[in-house]
Amino acid sequence: MNIHEVPQEGNATLAGVRKAVYARADNGQMVAVASQGWEVEEIVTMQAVDALKEQASAALVSAKAGIGSPLEYWMYEKRMDLGLLAQSTGLWQWRVRRHLQPLGFAKLSQKLLSVYADALGISIDQLKSLP
Amino acid sequence: MNQAARNQTPVAQTTFQHQHAAHCESGVISSLLRHQGVAISEAMAFGLSAALSFAYLPFIKMGGMPLIAYRMPPRFIIKGLAKPLNATFAFETFSKPDAGKARLDELLAQGKVVGLQSSVYWLPYFPEDMRFHFNGHNLLVYGREGDDYLISDPVFETTVRCASADLQRARFAKGALAPKGMLYYPKTIGNNGVQPEAVLGAIRKNCKIMLGPIPIVGIRGMRMLAKKIRKLPALSAETNAFVGHIIRMQEEIGTGGAGFRFVYAAFLQEAAVVTNRPRLAELADELTLIGDGWRAFALATARMVKGRDVMDPNKLADLLLDRATVEAAFFVRLRDAAQQC
Numbered sequence: 001m002n003i004h005e006v007p008q009e010g011n012a013t014l015a016g017v018r019k020a021v022y023a024r025a026d027n028g029q030m031v032a033v034a035s036q037g038w039e040v041e042e043i044v045t046m047q048a049v050d051a052l053k054e055q056a057s058a059a060l061v062s063a064k065a066g067i068g069s070p071l072e073y074w075m076y077e078k079r080m081d082l083g084l085l086a087q088s089t090g091l092w093q094w095r096v097r098r099h100l101q102p103l104g105f106a107k108l109s110q111k112l113l114s115v116y117a118d119a120l121g122i123s124i125d126q127l128k129s130l131p
Numbered sequence: 132m133n134q135a136a137r138n139q140t141p142v143a144q145t146t147f148q149h150q151h152a153a154h155c156e157s158g159v160i161s162s163l164l165r166h167q168g169v170a171i172s173e174a175m176a177f178g179l180s181a182a183l184s185f186a187y188l189p190f191i192k193m194g195g196m197p198l199i200a201y202r203m204p205p206r207f208i209i210k211g212l213a214k215p216l217n218a219t220f221a222f223e224t225f226s227k228p229d230a231g232k233a234r235l236d237e238l239l240a241q242g243k244v245v246g247l248q249s250s251v252y253w254l255p256y257f258p259e260d261m262r263f264h265f266n267g268h269n270l271l272v273y274g275r276e277g278d279d280y281l282i283s284d285p286v287f288e289t290t291v292r293c294a295s296a297d298l299q300r301a302r303f304a305k306g307a308l309a310p311k312g313m314l315y316y317p318k319t320i321g322n323n324g325v326q327p328e329a330v331l332g333a334i335r336k337n338c339k340i341m342l343g344p345i346p347i348v349g350i351r352g353m354r355m356l357a358k359k360i361r362k363l364p365a366l367s368a369e370t371n372a373f374v375g376h377i378i379r380m381q382e383e384i385g386t387g388g389a390g391f392r393f394v395y396a397a398f399l400q401e402a403a404v405v406t407n408r409p410r411l412a413e414l415a416d417e418l419t420l421i422g423d424g425w426r427a428f429a430l431a432t433a434r435m436v437k438g439r440d441v442m443d444p445n446k447l448a449d450l451l452l453d454r455a456t457v458e459a460a461f462f463v464r465l466r467d468a469a470q471q472c
Contacts, residue, residue, distance in 0.1 A: 001393065001426065014258060014261070016258075019153070021388040022393035022394050029400060032151065032173070032397075034151065034288060035388075039433070040430055044433060044436065045261075045383060047372065052194075080264060081194060088304075
C-alpha cells in the first residue's frame with residue numbers, strides 16, 4: 001500500500017478518530033500515516049456492533065414481555081455475555097443463568113443486586129428498570 | 132502534606148512526547164523508552180521483539196469468537212526488548228484496586244511515566260463503536276491534574292484525559308486477559324541504541340515462529356484456519372460472523388493494517404540500515420506486497436459479509452492458503468538474509 005492509497009473513507013465507527021497505518025511513501029520509505037478509516041473495517045466493526053445491539057434489543061423485548069429479566073437486557077446492553085458477567089461478578093455461571101430468568105431476578109437480594117449493578121457500571125434502580 | 136492535599140497537586144511530565152502509533156503495545160513501549168533517552172521507533176520496537184505472528188486460538192473465546200492474532204501475545208513486545216536493550220522492566224499487578232491506584236499515584240509523584248494494561252470498553256475517550264470488552268489494551272499515564280489522569284494513548288493522535296474512576300474500572304476489568312491493574316515502567320536500561328546483532332537475532336527468531344511446527348501458529352496456523360473456513364456452510368449467519376471476525380482481528384484498531392505486515396516492513400527497512408544489509412530492504416518491499424494481499428483478502432471477505440458478492444467460503448480459504456504459501460517462501464528467504472556472517 002502506498003501513502004496515496006491509505007483509505008480516508010470517513011469510517012463512521014471511528015467517530016472522527018484517525019488511526020495510524022504504515023504505508024509506502026514516494027521515496028520507498030514505510031511511514032506512519034493518519035487514516036480516516038477503511039470501509040472494510042467499518043463493515044466488519046458494524047457487523048459486530050449490530051450483533052450486540054440485536055442481542056440487547058431481543059432481550060429488551062422479552063424482558064418487557066415478562067419472559068426475560070432486566071439483568072439480561074443490561075448484560076447485553078453493556079456488551080457482555082454470560083461468561084464475562086459471571087467473571088465480572090465472581091459468581092458461578094449457573095447462578096448468573098438463574099438470575100437471568102425473571103423469577104430468579106425477582107428473588108435477588110439487595111447485596112446481589114449491587115454486585116450486578118457494580119459489574120455493569122449502573123445503579124441498582126437502573127438495573128431494575130428498562131428503558 | 133496529607134493525602135487529600137497531595138492528590139490535588141498536579142503532576143505531569145512536561146518533557147513527555149506523545150506519539151500516534153499503529154499498535155498500542157509497540158507504541159507505548161517505544162514512547163516510554165524514548166522518554167528515557169533510547170533511540171527507538173515503534174516499528175523497531177515491534178521487530179526487535181520478534182512480535183510478528185499469526186495464531187489461531189480456537190480455545191480462547193472473546194464474545195463467543197476464537198482469538199485470531201497477527202502478533203505475539205500481550206507483553207511479548209515489552210519483555211522481548213529487555214535482552215536487546217539490556218534493560219529491566221518492572222511489572223506490577225494488584226489484587227486490591229485501591230492499592231493499584233495508590234501505586235500509580237506514587238510513581239507519578241516520583242516523576243515516572245507509567246505504562247498500563249487496560250480494558251478498552253471502560254475508557255470513555257474511545258468512540259462508542261470501538262468500545263468492546265477487550266482487555267489487552269496499553270496506554271501511558273504521564274501525569275495527573277485534579278481527578279483526571281493525563282494519558283498518552285497511542286491509538287489517538289493527541290493526548291487524552293480520563294477521570295480516575297473510569298481509569299480504575301478499565302484497569303481492573305475482568306474476563307479474558309484481565310489486566311489486574313497491571314502497570315509497568317523501565318527500571319534500568321543498558322543500551323541506548325539498537326545493536327545490529329540483536330536485530331538479526333530478532334529476525335531469525337521471528338522466522339522461527341512463523342515457520343515453526345505448532346499447528347495453530349505461523350504458516351501452519353493459517354493453513355488450519357483456511358481448513359476451518361472451507362468447512363463453513365455458505366448460507367449461514369454464523370459463517371458471516373466468523374469470517375467478519377477474522378477481518379476485525381486483522382484490520383481493526385492496533386494493527387497498522389494488513390495484520391502488522393506493513394509495520395514489520397517498516398522495521399525491515401530500518402534493520403537494513405542498522406545492519407548494513409540492503410537485502411533486508413528488498414525483503415521489506417516484498418513484505419509490503421504480501422501485506423497488500425492480506426488487504427485484498429480483507430476486502431473480498433467484507434464484500435461477501437455485506438452481500439455485495441456471494442458468500443464463498445472456498446474462495447476465502449483459497450485466498451488465505453495463498454497468503455500461507457507466499458509467507459512460507461518469504462520467511463525462508465528472510466531467514467537466509469539474516470544469517471550470521
